[in-house]
Amino acid sequence: MKNNKGDGHIYSYHKGQINVSVTFILLCFGFLFIKPSFADDSQNTWQQLKGQDFIIYYRSAVPDDFVQTTMDTGEDELKRVIDNLGITSNPSWTGPRQIKIYIYKDHDDFVKNSGQAIWAHGVAFARAKTIKLYPDVAGFFDSILPHELGHIIFRDYIGFDAEVPLWFEEGVAIYQEKAKRLGSNDIVKEAIANGQFIPLTQLTGVRLYKDSNNQVVDLFYSESASAVYYLITELGEQEFYMFLQELKNGTAFVDALHKVYLRFKTTDELNQTWMEYLQG
């Protein structure tokens, strides 16, 4: 099973186009046919707006009020994400400062100069505390910005050595989106009913390619969202916070699961109770 250490998370806003989400998953799983690149080879210059927690770099074509709204929304969403992860007043974490947001002029500029693939709508580099996106994308403020902040704060908190399954890392990021991929539970339930469900232990190891079945791709998002949503809303926020704290302390994922939730000795056992909950 491939583990994930939180680098180069691509956000693709799913609009039902198969290529968008398939390639997103390819990257998420770490089969990097197109490696997320941090470098920006553009000759274009950046304007700059500095706030309390963010430095926003933006193209001169991006309207000032959009930049200001990104700053204001970013500050609000940052607080919300930190609160969602239960670390608002955690003395062991000092919080991230100077998260960098690059706002490209448009999709073309983003694709051409950020080194991202044509289907990408946003990307987070957790280690560099950097988010790159562009204005004219659906869900910018409600989904993409919170999602990418979720990746950055999650990793800033638990550290870069922690090995967590990708479904968990993505699920945590999706949980920060305002709509939280509504409908995910139904998609997973349907998959269980028709035999296409992928158990959590196998989810990270799934190989997806450009011509992979669209349903499998959607299933990855949906299962990630649903499983983390289940952990937080059904098994308790406090337990979830403790679980994150264990990961931060260097406890292995499965050991942390057992330590906090007691009844789960393996990911399979979590998988089983989550499935029963969905089917109940």
Ligand SMILES: [Zn+2]
């Ligand atoms: Zn993500």
